[in-house]
Amino acid sequence: MDEILEILAKDARITPEEIAKLTRKSVEAVKKGIKSHESDGTILGYKTVIDHDKVRDNSSYVQALIEVRLSPEKNLGFDHLAERIYSFPEVKSCYLLSGDYDLLVIIEGDNIQTVANFVALKLSPMENVRGTTTHFILKRYKEDGHILKKKQLGKRPSISY
Amino acid sequence: MDISISKKVEQLAPSGIREFFDLVLNMKDVISLGVGEPDFVSPWHIREKAIHSLEQGFTSYTSNKGMPELRKEITHFLKRRYGMGYDPMEEALITVGVSEGLDLAFRAIINPGDKVLIPEPAYVSYCPVVDLAGGKVVNVKTDPKDGFKLTAKQIDETSAKEGVRILMINYPANPTGASYTKSEIEDIAKIVKKRNLIVVSDEVYDELTYDFDHTPLASLRGMKDHVIYLNGFSKAYAMTGFRIGWACGPSKVISAMTKIHQYTMLCAPITGQVAAIEALRNSFHNVQEMKREYNRRRRYIVKALNDIGLECHMPQGAFYAFPSIRCTGMKSMDFAKDLLQKQKVALVPGTAFGKSCEGYVRISYASSYENLQEAIRRIEKYLKKSA
Numbered sequence: 001m002d003e004i005l006e007i008l009a010k011d012a013r014i015t016p017e018e019i020a021k022l023t024r025k026s027v028e029a030v031k032k033g034i035k036s037h038e039s040d041g042t043i044l045g046y047k048t049v050i051d052h053d054k055v056r057d058n059s060s061y062v063q064a065l066i067e068v069r070l071s072p073e074k075n076l077g078f079d080h081l082a083e084r085i086y087s088f089p090e091v092k093s094c095y096l097l098s099g100d101y102d103l104l105v106i107i108e109g110d111n112i113q114t115v116a117n118f119v120a121l122k123l124s125p126m127e128n129v130r131g132t133t134t135h136f137i138l139k140r141y142k143e144d145g146h147i148l149k150k151k152q153l154g155k156r157p158s159i160s161y
Numbered sequence: 162m163d164i165s166i167s168k169k170v171e172q173l174a175p176s177g178i179r180e181f182f183d184l185v186l187n188m189k190d191v192i193s194l195g196v197g198e199p200d201f202v203s204p205w206h207i208r209e210k211a212i213h214s215l216e217q218g219f220t221s222y223t224s225n226k227g228m229p230e231l232r233k234e235i236t237h238f239l240k241r242r243y244g245m246g247y248d249p250m251e252e253a254l255i256t257v258g259v260s261e262g263l264d265l266a267f268r269a270i271i272n273p274g275d276k277v278l279i280p281e282p283a284y285v286s287y288c289p290v291v292d293l294a295g296g297k298v299v300n301v302k303t304d305p306k307d308g309f310k311l312t313a314k315q316i317d318e319t320s321a322k323e324g325v326r327i328l329m330i331n332y333p334a335n336p337t338g339a340s341y342t343k344s345e346i347e348d349i350a351k352i353v354k355k356r357n358l359i360v361v362s363d364e365v366y367d368e369l370t371y372d373f374d375h376t377p378l379a380s381l382r383g384m385k386d387h388v389i390y391l392n393g394f395s396k397a398y399a400m401t402g403f404r405i406g407w408a409c410g411p412s413k414v415i416s417a418m419t420k421i422h423q424y425t426m427l428c429a430p431i432t433g434q435v436a437a438i439e440a441l442r443n444s445f446h447n448v449q450e451m452k453r454e455y456n457r458r459r460r461y462i463v464k465a466l467n468d469i470g471l472e473c474h475m476p477q478g479a480f481y482a483f484p485s486i487r488c489t490g491m492k493s494m495d496f497a498k499d500l501l502q503k504q505k506v507a508l509v510p511g512t513a514f515g516k517s518c519e520g521y522v523r524i525s526y527a528s529s530y531e532n533l534q535e536a537i538r539r540i541e542k543y544l545k546k547s548a
Contacts, residue, residue: 022460
């Protein structure tokens with residue numbers, strides 16, 4: 001992978017100036033590289049990884065993985081159906097999979113009811129949807145590469161040869 | 162009763178640096194650039210294998226030379242990586258880190274008074290270990306202008322003048338990060354042949370070579386019979402605490418080393434050996450990723466040091482930078498102590514690596530980018546205040 005991408009994938013907040021120091025490229029070259037990745041869609045966006053269980057306000061957060069079984073449409077396959085589903089803003093991610101079902105849809109909402117409504121009122125009634133199975137996430141152990149339970153790692157002595 | 166200490170040990174170079182280390186260890190909130198080990202934890206698959214082996218009851222001794230499976234894995238690896246041909250049964254020994262390998266190598270080949278050429282700056286244990294084995298150290302100061310590399314000419318001249326029998330080399334080097342290109346190693350090989358030297362080569366940082374491919378001296382034609390090749394898992398695989406290294410060399414030497422090893426160490430710990438097998442089999446990507454990360458930090462730290470006025474050559478390997486602090490007019494130890502007290506940044510005074518290293522300090526960049534940035538800010542502040 002391009003070194004600029006590798007660095008940004010780990011820390012989206014790092015500045016082009018800092019990337020330039022780490023890669024020995026010029027700041028201009030780094031900026032140009034980022035711009036080209038953004039414009040060709042290699043970089044889709046920048047965001048923060050949040051542990052929702054730690055958010056201390058009155059909002060709540062639920063996430064569910066929904067298996068969707070479809071009858072593919074003639075000449076269109078799955079893409080058209082997928083588009084109708086992923087266009088709902090509640091849908092966070094949507095993948096076509098091999099195996100027992102066709103689409104995996106990840107959705108998030110304020111409470112179980114929102115998710116249930118989405119499945120009952122929007123998803124299931126769609127033509128070509130043969131069935132759904134909804135899995136609510138009960139506990140998160142690792143989010144996007146981050147382990148949520150902080151472990152006390154062994155410490156190196158602060159000086160050694 | 163007063164237990165008197167052996168004269169040999171009493172005379173062993175007292176580590177003036179010990180006092181400084183204690184100072185660091187007792188101080189809080191220090192940013193340390195003084196660490197000689199990776200800041201990564203051993204990759205999980207390696208730790209998982211070690212845990213599993215304990216659950217399965219792998220808690221016994223192994224054969225003195227180490228598990229045959231591990232020795233085979235190592236010799237295959239060396240064949241694949243460098244085209245070196247060692248017999249896993251006769252020409253390989255698993256040691257407790259490269260540290261034990263060094264001790265065994267010198268004890269196995271030194272007769273009282275044998276002269277050993279050791280380039281300076283030198284990793285701290287080389288001279289004492291030679292001393293303990295009854296050898297006589299001949300230090301050769303490397304030139305910062307040569308990037309702290311020992312030149313073939315220096316080896317040739319010193320061998321002729323001093324009657325050196327053994328050459329100790331370490332590349333990439335701790336503390337300078339200096340390493341040798343293939344053609345430089347070929348030049349050294351010619352002198353080794355010409356002067357009929359035995360070489361102890363510590364190549365534990367081989368995987369962390371950034372600007373060119375590492376060439377083991379023993380991989381060159383005709384060199385196998387001259388070289389005791391030492392390597393280990395500590396640096397490339399971030400496995401310092403597992404304490405596993407290896408030695409490869411002519412069977413006669415390996416069997417002599419094994420003789421000492423079986424009486425003094427018996428064998429390397431089995432948990433570490435099991436972990437090492439896993440490391441060699443499945444860590445290519447982990448090693449490459451850590452290397453890329455170190456390389457970024459190397460580029461950053463060397464430029465940053467030069468920018469704040471501490472002249473620093475570009476190291477080619479390992480994870481150390483070795484800048485000069487001569488612009489401050491201070492001695493290395495005074496600089497290190499003062500910087501620690503005033504700005505809470507720890508580094509290792511150059512004098513730990515030889516008298517000729519006065520005016521230098523070792524900075525380890527095996528530390529997060531954020532730490533390195535903060536340390537540079539503090540050193541800059543310190544330099545401005547003391548100027």
